[in-house]
Amino acid sequence: PLLTAALVLICLSFISLWSLSPTGGIAFRQLVWVGVGSVALLVVVALDYRNLVRAAPAFYVFGVGLLLTVFILGRTVSGARRWIHLGPFTVQPSELFKIIFVLTLAWSLTSRWGRPLSRGALIATAALVGVPFILVVRQPDRGTARVLLPVLAAVLIGVGMRLKIFAALIAAGLAFMPVAWFALKEYQRERLLVYIDPFRDPLGTAYNVIQAKIAIGSGQLLGKGVSGATQSRLAFLPERHTDFIFAVFAEMWGFAGCLVLIMAYGLLVLRGFEIAAGAREPRGRIVALGITALFATQTLINLGMVTGLLPVVGIPLPFMSYGGSSMVVSLMALGLLLSVRMRQFQ
8 A cells, every 4th residue: 555655646747747847858857767666675674674774873973974075065046055975966854864763752752761752762862953953944945844854753743752742842832932943044033924824925026825825726627737727838837847846737737636646645545544543563653643743744744834824934735746855765665664564473
């Protein structure tokens, strides 16, 4: 079921990207990354996930090193420094760190000092994940940062954190929000204000969301087809092959097509939670829960952003958005889920 859901999403991504490029260049480049990611998936599946959890400290140091390298050798695009050039390729370390983040949580919460889930273990875990979180925010890549927080929450609840403590942490976070407002840059504040009032700046900050809503709404029940998708094909919709790929798909295939897409994501997430529930040892349970929460959070945030239900952040739609780092990391994460499933009785 996992592979079937992922294959359906990749095929839908290829169709959407092909329609945006008359020569199919973007679509075929995406297929290349699917090939690279498939090899990475097979490598991860062949490895015992427990050995990967044991190696989490080394992965953690490597990942933090990459995040630090971004500030020295990183490429700045649209005011954010998130990418590193490696010859002809561009790598986004924050994408790779999503998997390292889950492995680090599994190692931290199942190590000798992390059991039981005491106050000291929570503080140590928070310190461990706080360093990369701050580095990601400083890039700035607040989209990835917003994904990591729900993943952390899902894992902590899954390992038995008392709801009283969890509620206290949420209350502390809400109390800190007015202070965080002053730490935001001007364009980030504007995004939040546009979220409240989309027509505050219709030709500027709100342009993406307005055009996405027009594209989604014009798809109606059965869509306008490839040739009739004027918002997408005539480039009225910015970032249409990356963050706003869902709007492209909705315009072409309408409500019926969106149901198929959401059902594929639903199958992927439900199967992931089933694997987490069936895991017989805590490391596998945390890994499966973390990866599944990662897929679910990215999907919900991206769909909410494109439809105007959430503020706009730069976050790709797993298996759909164009991008090598996102596709390879998504397939590696899928490999981790398969590794847990294959070894749950060992």
